[in-house]
Amino acid sequence: MPAPDGTPTVTPNGTDPRLVAEAHALLRDVVGLDPTGIEATFRTWNAGRLDLLPTAEAPTQVPHLSAELLAAARLLPGPARTELHPEDAARFAVQVEQALYASTVILRASGRDAAGLLADEDLVRVLGEAQGSWRTVVAAAARAGVPTPCLATALASYDALRAGRPPAPLHFGTRTDGRTDGDGALPTPGAADRAEPSGA
Incomplete structure (x- = not known):
């Protein structure tokens, strides 16, 4: 049975506590499960492939929001x-x-x-089989206003691995960027490129 405050006493095996918290929020706020239903869902998950994952370490730092x-924040629509x-x-x-499951695998491998x-x-x-559902969950969380930074970050990491490179950062200083289509470098527009001609 859940604790008096509604917190499940059973959580998915081998997963990062932050991912568990996000899954809990999705089951509560999107699926509409009560604490008993969430705990029953976690038990079902633990009887499957999550039972094969080793125990996850707790995060070293948990974000804290002041009273x-x-x-x-309650004023935010x-x-x-x-x-x-x-x-x-x-x-x-x-x-x-x-x-x-997919997020746990990726976060551990990254x-x-x-x-x-x-x-x-x-x-x-x-x-590959999970990615469709993974994308659906992250998108649905955004539409429902449920914060899932770990699930979204894991998906972005998966896509970075799949693409073979992370998104290129945008720089506005004078520098050169390495090419991915051959040798050499690509010039990046800098302050000198944007400066107005003298006397203008």
Whole structure:
């Protein structure tokens, strides 16, 4: 049973607590589950592939919002809540599990064993099968106004790996950028390029 404050006493195995919090928010605010339903969903997930993941370490730093900031934030407008049809809600809950699993795999691989990840054909296949649901979940969270920074960041990391490079930063100083289509460098417009002619 959930704790008196509604917090589940059962959470998905092997996942980052921040991802768990985002999954919990999606099941509550988008799917419309109560604490008992959320805990039952987590139990079902734990009986599947999440049970194969090793225990995740807790984050070293959890963002803290002051009482003053929380009070002021209540004035911010958000999207109207849309209630899902029961069949759509059940389907979305399955998609949240897929997004949670894929995000856990990617966040663990980023910066450590990305090469090993890409060499595992079975894992690549699983990520490929999950990516559609993953994108649906992140998009639905944005439409519903549910913050999911970890799920979205993991998806962006997946796309960066898939594309073979991260998005190129925009610089406004005089410098050159490396080419990806051959040798040499591409000039980046700088202050000198934008300066007006003297005497103008």
